Amino acid sequence: DSGVTQTPKHLITATGQRVTLRCSPRSGDLSVYWYQQSLDQGLQFLIHYYNGEERAKGNILERFSAQQFPDLHSELNLSSLELGDSALYFCASSVGTNRGNSPLHFGNGTRLTVT
């Protein structure tokens, strides 16, 4: 158990809809990262928050947004969903930031299916 909790585990929705994915980091971790894994792809970095502030953006679409709340949990909002948004979405956390040798702790992911 990594200590990172993601809900829901599965989500099925229709094109054009909006969904919210939730992540609670490990106790004591201030950084939250969101990754997307599409079929046969590696994990693609979406966005990073540290102690409530956005620190970096990756290949995140404008239809997607995220935030980290004062209790450090984070939400990833996906809107105007398209079929191609179907993927596994992982949240990861770490104690700090900007240290390449600090491993991330991943949640079990949310599988999003857009029909």
Next chain:
Amino acid sequence: DQQVKQNSPSLSVQEGRISILNCDYTNSMFDYFLWYKKYPAEGPTFLISISSIKDKNEDGRFTVFLNKSAKHLSLHIVPSQPGDSAVYFCAASPFTGGGNKLTFGTGTQLKVEL
């Protein structure tokens, strides 16, 4: 542009033998290299890492080798056990990158057979 490549989507090895998983990278700015293991329906878990100042790092049955001149790293598992069957992701980061600069490969599915 795949900066981290795992060219073998799958690998099958007999129990007790050595498993060798390979990874190539193109970005010379990468300073840290990590391997993550992933079981079905779970998130990736950190396995072992190596910094660019080393060419080998060992942790129990797992050893990672780094060849900077060839931009190549490999993970050796000796002896392989059925519980090692999982998808293995290679990842790389520049020193100051942290998680937000972590670039993953597409993974290699390892199957350890009895």
